[in-house]
Amino acid sequence: MAVAARAMRRPRLLLVLAVFVLAATAAEATLHPVDYLALQVVRRALSDLPGSRFFASWDFTADPCAFAGVSCSGDGRVVTLALGDPRAGAPGLAGAFPTAALAKLSALSSLSLVPGRVTGGLSSAVTALPSLRFLALSGNLLSGDLPAAFSPALRTVDLSKNAFSGRIPPSLLQLRGLRTLVLSHNSLSSEIPRSVSSPLVHLDLRSNRLSGGVPPLPGTLVHLSLAGNRLSGRVGAVLRRLPRLSFLDLGRNWFSGEVPGEVFSFRIGYLQLRKNAFSGELRPAGRVPPGSTVDLSHNALSGRVPPELAPAGAVYLNGNKFAGEVPREIAAAAEGGRMRVLFLQDNFLTGIGVGGVPTSAAVCAHWNCVAPPAAVVAACPAKGGRGRRRPPAQCGGRNG
Missing domain, CATH: 3.80.10.10 (Ribonuclease Inhibitor)
Incomplete structure (x- = not known):
């Protein structure tokens, strides 16, 4: 009985894993690969000044089109x-302007x-x-x-x-x-x-x-x-x-x-x-x-x-x-x-x-x-x- 139960759970586990992988792949697929890599370079080049949390939403395990400050077209x-952060008085960003990465957008x-x-x-x-x-x-x-x-x-x-x-x-x-x-x-x-x-x-x-x-x-x-x-x-x-x-x-x-x-x-x-x-x-x-x-x-x-x-x-x-x-x-x-x-x-x-x-x-x-x-x-x-x-x-x- 225990062996049978484990056998029944295995397909369900595989299904859950498959859905997770497809969801993760779909999230990444919403953005063109070139733009995806360009945003990663932008994130590495710039950082929040003290008091700013602009990049807090830039988690690349999620859809980059949902990041703060990012909007995408229908074709990704x-x-x-x-x-x-555009609010008056909010701290800005520091770092080097990522010209090469921005040029790829x-x-x-x-x-x-x-x-x-x-x-x-x-x-x-x-x-x-x-x-x-x-x-x-x-x-x-x-x-x-x-x-x-x-x-x-x-x-x-x-x-x-x-x-x-x-x-x-x-x-x-x-x-x-x-x-x-x-x-x-x-x-x-x-x-x-x-x-x-x-x-x-x-x-x-x-x-x-x-x-x-x-x-x-x-x-x-x-x-x-x-x-x-x-x-x-x-x-x-x-x-x-x-x-x-x-x-x-x-x-x-x-x-x-x-x-x-x-x-x-x-x-x-x-x-x-x-x-x-x-x-x-x-x-x-x-x-x-x-x-x-x-x-x-x-x-x-x-x-x-x-x-x-x-x-x-x-x-x-x-x-x-x-x-x-x-x-x-x-x-x-x-x-x-x-x-x-x-x-x-x-x-x-x-x-x-x-x-x-x-x-x-x-x-x-x-x-x-x-x-x-x-x-x-x-x-x-x-x-x-x-x-x-x-x-x-x-x-x-x-x-x-």
């Missing part, structure tokens, strides 16, 4: 690879890496993957030159806050479908490529070492930031052709010439031109949008303050050569609290016209050709002095 190819359409301490370079073997549409590797320690070739399918490229150097590849700005390009906070140098044919909506090249002038840019742009470079020359002709702009930051460069009046009539909520060499009078073609920020500080602008700035929520005109009286519309906006910031210090104004302002507003008008009212001195930066008035000799002998 990796199409999305989002490396690291031939169906990859989206590749992202959360901010961390991943080192290494970037090669065309990855950036030119034929299906790649989204590439975001911001906030790591990647370095070296940018690749010369990029996938024609790319729509978004964000390589900001790394240590990339060298030139911006001309091919990158000629991709037919590229809408967003963010290369800010790197060490890129030389000029912006002269031919920009991509239908860009968002272009951010701030905080690099770019020099030269600004080439013609696509009229599709809504967001443009070139701040914190070494760019120079006149930009009026370029800006006039960007009527869709809602965000413009050219601060901390060496731009010169007049500020084109057209930009004030755009639907621009943030206009930042501070610390350049813009000169001449302001002649706005229209009133700025209500609540907008206009920062023209630390230039060489002259003439009268235009009343078209009155709808703005914050206006910085300090450090210029403005003269005459502050328009009543602007003074009323500050007194009524509609304009929360009005900085007029370090100009040649002969009439301020701003009386009491609410505590919610910050107004400063010292170092002009008239002493500012006591009510508008409290908000002045301490390093700029308080309540001072220019000597009459600097104001043509006028007493205000």
Whole structure:
């Protein structure tokens, strides 16, 4: 009887083992072998920073298509690879960027890496993957030159806050479908490529070492930031052709010439031109949008303050050569609290016209050709002095 019972149990045991083997094989078979091996290399190359548990689910005895950050197509190819915990403040990853392994994911359409301490370079073997549409590797320690070739399918490229150097590849700005390009906070140098044919909506090249002038840019742009470079020359002709702009930051460069009046009539909520060499009078073609920020500080602008700035929520005109009286519309906006910031210090104004302002507003008008009212001195930066008035000799002998 015992022998018979053991004989009956043996087929059942073999059946269970067969089902287990088939299940394990099926789990592995859900992913293409090349992609399976590539993910194993990625896992060996990268690790969680202290406090991160991103790779906790990467157990290769299970289906890799169920791993955190991995999505697969129906035919078992990796199409999305989002490396690291995307939640704000979560620790990132460390290690060497696994270029060779990632290049084998031939169906990859989206590749992202959360901010961390991943080192290494970037090669065309990855950036030119034929299906790649989204590439975001911001906030790591990647370095070296940018690749010369990029996938024609790319729509978004964000390589900001790394240590990339060298030139911006001309091919990158000629991709037919590229809408967003963010290369800010790197060490890129030389000029912006002269031919920009991509239908860009968002272009951010701030905080690099770019020099030269600004080439013609696509009229599709809504967001443009070139701040914190070494760019120079006149930009009026370029800006006039960007009527869709809602965000413009050219601060901390060496731009010169007049500020084109057209930009004030755009639907621009943030206009930042501070610390350049813009000169001449302001002649706005229209009133700025209500609540907008206009920062023209630390230039060489002259003439009268235009009343078209009155709808703005914050206006910085300090450090210029403005003269005459502050328009009543602007003074009323500050007194009524509609304009929360009005900085007029370090100009040649002969009439301020701003009386009491609410505590919610910050107004400063010292170092002009008239002493500012006591009510508008409290908000002045301490390093700029308080309540001072220019000597009459600097104001043509006028007493205000």
